[in-house]
């Protein structure tokens with residue numbers, strides 16, 4: 001039987017679903033970890049996950065490159081955050097080792113799309129309409145403008161933007 005790994009993204013952590021899997025290792029990436037700040041919402045949940053065995057690993061450069069190339073082909077490259085690319089690349093790293101099997105836990109459509117293209121197992125967590133909604137936004141560190149979609153470069157001042165998660169209020 002293959003050793004199982006679950007790789008979780010920010011949406012999986014925010015889903016509020018229990019994320020403990022017997023006989024499996026749970027991993028996430030530094031980019032996902034960076035989404036959780038002391039004092040911020042869901043920081044404690046993230047800390048608790050780390051205390052109960054969540055490990056943070058950096059994917060290899062080769063895998064990161066393969067994910068970026070695949071995303072360009074499928075047209076998902078503009079919708080994937082650096083953290084998204086990292087978790088997909090982690091899955092590639094794990095699957096490359098004999099006797100290991102990775103499953104991505106993500107509700108992000110682009111992550112699922114790339115996973116499917118690269119023949120990586122994935123599962124969604126959130127059932128529509130039940131959990132909180134959130135979306136990625138970009139903020140320009142140069143001029144401070146926020147964009148309601150992912151932009152790599154600020155169209156106003158040309159600075160490279162930073163992506164972060166914005167939670168929509170419940171209706």
Ligand SMILES: [Zn+2]
Pocket residue numbers: 140141142143144145154155156157158159
């Ligand atoms: Zn700007």
